[in-house]
Amino acid sequence: MTSKSLFFKLLKEDFKVRIWTLAVSILIFFFSHIVGTAMMLSMYKYNRAFSEPTDLLSYKVEFVQTFYSYIGIKNPLFAFIFVVLAVIVAMSGFSYLYSKKKVDMYHSLPVRREVLFFVKILNGILIVILPYIVCSFIASLLVLVNMGDAVIIVTTFFSVAEWILLFIFNYTIVIFAIMLTGNMLIGILACGFLNFYAPAFSQLISGYESTFFDTYYEVGFIAEKVLLKLSGIMVIFGVFDGRLREKMLIAVVGSIVLLVINLLLYRKRASESAGKSISFNIIKLPIKFMIVIFMSMLMYLFGYEMMSNSIAWGVFGAVSAGIITHCIMEIIYNQDFKKIFAKKLQMLICIVMSLFVAAVFQFDIFGYDRYIPKVSDISSAAVVSDFLESNASQYFNEMGFHNETRYDSITNIEYASDNDIESMLMREMNIKDKEAVVALAKLGVANLSSEWRADSISERVLISYKLKSGKKVQRVYNIDFDAAIKELSSIYDDEGYKTGMYPILSEDSKNIVSVDFNGIKDNDKHLTSENGDLAKLTEVYKKELMSLKYDTKVKSYPFASIRFNDADAQKILDAAYKDRGNYSDYSPDSKYADLMDDVGYYPVYPEFKETVAMLKEMGVDVKEKMSVEDIDRIEVSEFKPEQIETYYDSYNETGTKVFTDAKDIEEILDKVVVCDSPYKEDLNEDVNFNVLIYLKSDISDAYGGGLQYHFKRGDIPENVK
Structure with missing residues (x-):
């Protein structure tokens, strides 16, 4: 009982000393939560006064979703608030470690160090989370009274729990920085080092790989997946792509591990370390090497890139950055400007190591580009x-x-x-x-x-x-x-x-409730079960798509596109159809075929004989090429490149041929690739020939808005050559 009462007595006395931090916490959460929510509600009521009665429900739903987003862990405002508060309460609680007099006073108390440690830790957490919890639920009650949605309380509970875990993680990181340092300025710099070194190193590795590796795609697992997650700030701001469960697991495990490490460091920390730059001499060398090598490598890359891939300027940047950074580190460590050039051998080793690592990347010593697995x-x-x-x-x-x-x-x-x-x-x-x-x-x-x-x-x-x-x-x-x-x-x-x-190959054909055929010009059709067996059509198409050979893709081209819609897709298309119906002059078939044509369209090749036959049976007037009767003329321009050494300097037009004879037009239509449906393919096309098609319905403007068509390579019509 005595130890328990002592703990709470110490907790109370420490709280009195840090009362100003509680005031800061209350003010921040009062304005960010309660006042912020009240302002949003006021704006909602103002907009509601000018809204139609039918829009009130949608406005209410939209407001609730906005509130969820505001209090949720994706809001960078609260991420910033919790990071700042983590620094404030950690520094206010353990700042005595930076004063020799205060350290001697605290350690002379008849209290175990562990008890004193947990008093400081717990007070720092309570100072932040108690005002946060109270203000959060007051804000949610304001929304509940106005919206009548009880789910808000549950959502607020989960948001509060998530933010608390992320705060504690960042709080323990700041305390870790304090344990490693002997004065406040260095402690703040250490916070920056702990939060930004790993992500910055990840970006540096990415920069080296993308610059020097020709086959680079993405950073490896450690640099991309692990290093970013070692930073509390990166986690709380959601910089890396990770699921909520993963972020919470990182926060919980990281907090526990850091809490144990901080306790061990607190017990081992000597009273004489107060006022020094670093509390433990053993960490000075690795930290200095990490920072000097990083800066040296960074400036090598900067000099190399800025001066047009100059190795000499890269070396200059690495050497000068290594010298300057090492000098600064020695001044910080020794707190004496006279020590600026101390430990020259260590400086030389850092520079040599950074140049070696740069050479490993630049000359691909380990064969990154050449690597192919067995x-x-x-x-x-x-x-x-x-x-x-x-x-x-x-x-x-x-x-x-x-x-x-x-x-x-x-x-x-x-x-x-x-x-x-x-x-x-x-x-x-x-x-x-x-x-x-x-x-x-x-x-x-x-x-x-x-x-x-x-x-x-x-x-x-x-x-x-x-x-x-x-x-x-x-x-x-x-x-x-x-x-x-x-x-x-x-x-x-x-x-x-x-x-x-192709997702359609894994789709159950029985799920298809409609099919959109999008062909040349307005050769479109929206098919439903009334037109025929959609499941059978889907199976036929899947069989022919699976059987499609690459040789066919190279020599042929898709003259049309086809889309298979399940019930969810059809529901969305129906809504879009109604939304568009008032101002579109298209036929119903063309409306459906053109709606959301960036989604779900597959190719229809002339070689898909069974699919084409079944489409015709279901009432689709399939046209595999444009009709000669619709065309006024075709213009073909040939461009021949002027080759200078190993590259094309320019293209010269050799002339434009105009074809008006029906026979010539027919011969060109048999060869030209007219792929103007949603699925577009330009594989193996000869871009030295440009084809413009003019319809009789519009002889002044080329078909397709002036779109230029091409022939397949090696398949140029004789009358064009």
């Missing part, structure tokens, strides 16, 4: 390239509804970024023909040392391996199309590639 070591592989599929975004963009009323349209498209698409494909795709993937990678490596040819068609090719050891490897190559046709064919024809690329 086929026997590969568990799964994926290849992403426009050579194989240039319409991947069609399958990863998503239809949806707007959650907010301020938009003119109630539907929207969530566009997937290129990085997201590549990440999903690398995760889902598993190409069975690993030999073809490795052969393609070997072509990419061989292409690194070859000179670029002016007449070559090269494209970015991303190859991802998951090794049996669990390691993931990604490389990006620039590969010549003609040299890689064999490997590209093997990969595209692989079942694992197609099931990973």
